[in-house]
């Protein structure tokens with residue numbers, strides 16, 4: 420039986436030029452490079468330049484993904500941007516990127532699921548492709564979290580960074596089994612009872628301000644370790660695969676201790692986990708496509724590899740996608 424699959428044709432990323440080492444925070448805060456490395460695995464992060472917007476990062480990543488796919492922007496049906504740090508309240512950051520990459524047909528929109536945004540976007544792009552609504556979808560994760568950080572709060576400001584990653588998905592025929600290339604399964608969850616654990620204390624219809632990121636780090640950590648392995652297992656189950664079939668876990672890059680704990684619960688060795696948190700910090704919706712792009716560029720991720728992506732963030736919202744590259 421022939422089925423439609425959403426296959427990755429290209430991947431790319433962009434990081435702002437400015438690199439901020441952990442030591443930069445030591446001057447103004449009671450923190451240390453040693454604490455940040457030990458508790459999070461983060462060594463440095465990139466911050467966007469003044470005037471550099473989320474759409475600039477996203478468009479650069481999209482152009483890199485188009486080049487990797489050998490496609491033009493005009494050949495896309497959809498641009499889907501996962502972001503919690505849009506350029507403006509409206510119109511969407513996706514429509515700005517649509518114009519920037521020369522796409523005038525089809526449609527573009529933003530999706531907001533914070534750090535789980537890219538997993539949510541992949542699942543939605545997959546649904547559009549499987550339903551025949553679109554054949555070629557550009558899925559972008561792009562963030563400028565530096566704009567919503569409280570630089571007096573050592574519990575959060577050292578954790579996040581800016582960046583963007585993108586993949587081009589295209590409809591292709593598959594046999595309907597786990598040997599197919601493309602997205603094999605998706606698993607999404609949210610539980611709004613936990614929305615006070617990680618949020619921004621401002622917004623259009625509440626304070627009329629942009630606000631700052633607030634987090635109960637220890638509580639989010641506890642939920643992450645428990646929920647990420649569970650959703651990854653569930654997605655593998657739906658795909659008819661098990662942990663032994665996994666070539667790469669490409670996790671949301673929030674904290675190396677969470678990444679290690681999740682891999683351990685999944686019984687996948689760390690040699691099969693793509694880790695970029697040391698160089699990027701937590702880039703929210705951008706972290707997974709950034710890690711995919713870095714992993715491919717390094718020669719680690721190859722055609723045919725089974726990949727599990729998993730992420731959790733504000734909402735709480737979490738989920739996993741299993742795909743064969």
Ligand code: UT7
Pocket residue numbers: 449450451454455458459534573574575577635636637638639640643673674677701703731732733
């Ligand atoms: O992407 C969305 C999902 N987000 C996450 O997954 C983040 C989840 N949470 C975490 O990654 C960790 O909880 C943190 C990295 C945020 C914190 O690590 P922790 O091991 O859970 O530390 P903690 O919050 O239990 O704090 C331990 C101590 C506290 O001091 P006391 O109360 O023991 O005296 C904090 O005040 O570390 C202190 N602390 C710091 N010390 C130096 C907190 N931040 C810092 C800092 N530098 N930057």
